Amino acid sequence: QVQLVESGGGLVQAGGSLRLSCTASGRTFSRYGMGWFRQAPGKEREFVAAITWGYGYGMTYYADSVKGRFTISRDNAKNTVYLQMNSLKPEDTAVYYCAATSKLGSRTDLHEYDYWGQGTQVTVSS
Secondary structure, three states: OOOEEEEOOEEEEOOOOEEEEEEEOOOOHHHOEEEEEEEOOOOOOEEEEEEOOOOOOOOEEEOOOOOOOEEEEEEHHHOEEEEEEOOOOHHHOEEEEEEEEOOOOOOOOHHHOOEEOOOEEEEEEO
16 A cells, blocks of 8 residues: 655746655555646646656656656655646646556556545646
């Protein structure tokens, strides 16, 4: 069982930055691929970024809408995954969720994730 707790959300003006953190319980964090998803009001939850475990460890993947602006990283010593968000836009406004998967490789489908955090609100004002 893995428990995930997100933090770092808030209100920011367009063009600003935020860093989200997601801390996991348990001793096997390094054996999970981690992902960030987001859900805006009235929309489906969508993939944002992922970072792998296993072969090709630490490879990163991004949705086209955030590529070049967001960076996912992980610190296994702290059981934490981060999402650095720069050049934020109003359309980035959403609840952001982190998730963990035991599956290897790039995982961009939310159904492939085993554990989810409670989410943190990010609001970008224009």
